[in-house]
Amino acid sequence: MSWEEIELLYWLDLFGVVVFAVSGALAAGRKSLDLLGVVVIAVVTAVGGGTTRDLLLNRHPVFWIADPTYLTAIIIGTLLTIWYTRHKEPPQKALLLADALGLAVFTITGAQITQEVVSNEVIIVIMAAITGTVGGLIRDVLTNKIPMILQRDIYATAALAGATVYLLLQLTALPSSVNIMTAMIVVIGLRLAAIQWGLHLPRFKLEEE
Amino acid sequence: MSWEEIELLYWLDLFGVVVFAVSGALAAGRKSLDLLGVVVIAVVTAVGGGTTRDLLLNRHPVFWIADPTYLTAIIIGTLLTIWYTRHKEPPQKALLLADALGLAVFTITGAQITQEVVSNEVIIVIMAAITGTVGGLIRDVLTNKIPMILQRDIYATAALAGATVYLLLQLTALPSSVNIMTAMIVVIGLRLAAIQWGLHLPRFKLEEE
Amino acid sequence: MSWEEIELLYWLDLFGVVVFAVSGALAAGRKSLDLLGVVVIAVVTAVGGGTTRDLLLNRHPVFWIADPTYLTAIIIGTLLTIWYTRHKEPPQKALLLADALGLAVFTITGAQITQEVVSNEVIIVIMAAITGTVGGLIRDVLTNKIPMILQRDIYATAALAGATVYLLLQLTALPSSVNIMTAMIVVIGLRLAAIQWGLHLPRFKLEEE
Numbered sequence: 031m032s033w034e035e036i037e038l039l040y041w042l043d044l045f046g047v048v049v050f051a052v053s054g055a056l057a058a059g060r061k062s063l064d065l066l067g068v069v070v071i072a073v074v075t076a077v078g079g080g081t082t083r084d085l086l087l088n089r090h091p092v093f094w095i096a097d098p099t100y101l102t103a104i105i106i107g108t109l110l111t112i113w114y115t116r117h118k119e120p121p122q123k124a125l126l127l128a129d130a131l132g133l134a135v136f137t138i139t140g141a142q143i144t145q146e147v148v149s150n151e152v153i154i155v156i157m158a159a160i161t162g163t164v165g166g167l168i169r170d171v172l173t174n175k176i177p178m179i180l181q182r183d184i185y186a187t188a189a190l191a192g193a194t195v196y197l198l199l200q201l202t203a204l205p206s207s208v209n210i211m212t213a214m215i216v217v218i219g220l221r222l223a224a225i226q227w228g229l230h231l232p233r234f235k236l237e238e239e
Numbered sequence: 240m241s242w243e244e245i246e247l248l249y250w251l252d253l254f255g256v257v258v259f260a261v262s263g264a265l266a267a268g269r270k271s272l273d274l275l276g277v278v279v280i281a282v283v284t285a286v287g288g289g290t291t292r293d294l295l296l297n298r299h300p301v302f303w304i305a306d307p308t309y310l311t312a313i314i315i316g317t318l319l320t321i322w323y324t325r326h327k328e329p330p331q332k333a334l335l336l337a338d339a340l341g342l343a344v345f346t347i348t349g350a351q352i353t354q355e356v357v358s359n360e361v362i363i364v365i366m367a368a369i370t371g372t373v374g375g376l377i378r379d380v381l382t383n384k385i386p387m388i389l390q391r392d393i394y395a396t397a398a399l400a401g402a403t404v405y406l407l408l409q410l411t412a413l414p415s416s417v418n419i420m421t422a423m424i425v426v427i428g429l430r431l432a433a434i435q436w437g438l439h440l441p442r443f444k445l446e447e448e
Numbered sequence: 449m450s451w452e453e454i455e456l457l458y459w460l461d462l463f464g465v466v467v468f469a470v471s472g473a474l475a476a477g478r479k480s481l482d483l484l485g486v487v488v489i490a491v492v493t494a495v496g497g498g499t500t501r502d503l504l505l506n507r508h509p510v511f512w513i514a515d516p517t518y519l520t521a522i523i524i525g526t527l528l529t530i531w532y533t534r535h536k537e538p539p540q541k542a543l544l545l546a547d548a549l550g551l552a553v554f555t556i557t558g559a560q561i562t563q564e565v566v567s568n569e570v571i572i573v574i575m576a577a578i579t580g581t582v583g584g585l586i587r588d589v590l591t592n593k594i595p596m597i598l599q600r601d602i603y604a605t606a607a608l609a610g611a612t613v614y615l616l617l618q619l620t621a622l623p624s625s626v627n628i629m630t631a632m633i634v635v636i637g638l639r640l641a642a643i644q645w646g647l648h649l650p651r652f653k654l655e656e657e
Contacts, residue, residue: 294503295499295503295510295513296509296513297506297508297509357509357513359513359516361516361519361520362513362516362519365519376590380589380590383592384592385479385481385590385591385592386590388484388485388488389476389479389481389482389484389485389488389489389590390479390480390481390482390485395484395488396484399484439482440482440483440484441482441483442480442481442482442483443473443476443477443480443481443482443483443486443530444477444480445474445477445478445533445538
């Protein structure tokens with residue numbers, strides 16, 4: 031990758047972290063936590079996936095300890111969210127789009143970071159999905175819900191598909207920027223298509239014992 | 240240990256992982272998650288204990304990153320479970336037996352792995368129990384239940400007893416294969432006796448404030 | 449720090465661990481877990497914060513693996529709690545005071561340990577709060593409640609304030625013992641004031657979708 035691409039991905043990653051923090055803050059607001067509780071949920075939603083990835087890969091210092099800009103961005107994003115929603119409705123459609131972009135970014139950066147340490151493709155795809163989804167999963171556990179990604183529409187699936195496309199395109203002669211863009215479009219496209227047309231994976235339902 | 244024993248334990252460990260994946264898939268089915276949610280719960284149930292052990296012991300790469308055979312086995316086991324239960328009732332008794340065997344295997348491999356790094360016996364016994372029980376605990380948290388191992392019958396207790404027996408027998412001149420078999424029989428026996436006769440530890444009950 | 453101070457902090461840390469174990473055991477008692485479940489919750493409440501800190505900072509062996517005295521103290525404390533509450537009401541006021549002292553100790557030791565590895569002040573303050581609060585958070589998740597620290601009064605806030613005071617006082621010429629005492633008094637004072645007068649942070653409440 032060129033320096034410009036690394037730079038671009040860093041800014042996108044920071045953007046993804048802030049978007050996930052906003053989604054965490056909104057989820058916390060629906061449970062009427064106190065201000066610090068909201069910040070905690072926002073932080074955990076934003077950094078939970080990348081932190082889990084870094085711990086599993088033994089990658090230290092963990093990304094937000096290595097670069098505290100992430101925490102600053104999360105806290106500012108959370109405070110702006112609290113301030114904004116005192117006066118206006120959260121812009122649901124813009125947030126869904128931003129969330130899809132955040133998922134796409136985390137998927138790609140998760141895959142890239144894992145590739146520096148591991149060569150097995152299954153592990154890389156799983157770590158990419160972990161980076162994209164574990165923050166939201168912890169958010170749901172802390173607010174006492176069955177995690178959304180386990181039950182609703184195409185979410186982790188979009189991350190798995192995007193990471194798979196990203197690895198497959200590396201086998202071609204395409205420049206890495208085209209590869210990254212394509213994989214991100216796969217994630218965003220799947221995610222938005224799922225929302226638009228209510229797509230979801232089949233459910234697996236057993237009778238209660 | 241001889242090479243044959245190491246080989247045998249590896250296959251038993253793989254068997255334990257698959258059994259725990261099946262139990263996770265069935266628990267997920269009772270919550271009507273989507274297909275990917277079922278796979279996620281199955282994976283977490285199967286690898287959660289060993290992963291926690293490896294992170295706490297700073298043992299990298301984590302076992303399923305070092306050997307992706309585990310993930311492949313889990314995914315195949317989960318898909319077979321979904322396919323099987325579409326037509327037939329899950330064989331409850333066989334599953335309880337398989338689960339007891341899985342717990343026994345994880346207890347022994349957990350104790351062995353910990354012994355490579357730590358000499359304190361209390362830590363070894365606890366890590367053995369963590370290896371055997373944390374996967375099921377995370378499964379219960381993700382499906383929004385109070386973890387079964389905290390409230391019902393003899394489960395973690397069987398792991399603690401088996402690991403203790405395993406350490407005690409190391410003080411004798413018994414060959415390691417006899418030691419391993421005996422400790423596994425303790426775990427399985429306690430577990431099956433608890434199921435058969437409804438044994439459980441006394442409860443500790445305080446009034447709600 | 450002098451050897452006397454290090455010694456004092458070690459004993460205080462051990463005291464904090466036992467206090468948190470007692471609070472975990474009492475919480476478990478309200479959910480009528482079995483005896484081992486109570487011990488598990490007590491252990492997790494007592495060591496959860498420090499373990500999370502050590503994993504995030506890549507500090508191995510984790511504190512309770514390095515020094516099993518902690519586990520012994522926790523188990524004795526838990527058994528005494530179970531025995532005591534069979535006959536008498538738990539002494540609520542003494543426990544709240546002890547819990548405030550435990551929070552204060554964990555905040556300071558968390559800040560000190562983090563400072564050995566990291567220089568960024570925001571990270572140090574956050575790790576101090578993690579050390580003081582994550583154990584209780586996991587306790588609440590395992591007993592299937594929305595974590596108390598996310599919703600009720602001044603708790604994590606007291607840890608954040610105490611750690612901030614601790615860092616600010618390091619810029620002065622005060623001896624470290626005065627610094628430590630002052631920061632602990634800030635935590636305890638805020639905590640007790642919050643209980644006494646029902647202080648809490650403002651809530652952030654959104655309409656349910």
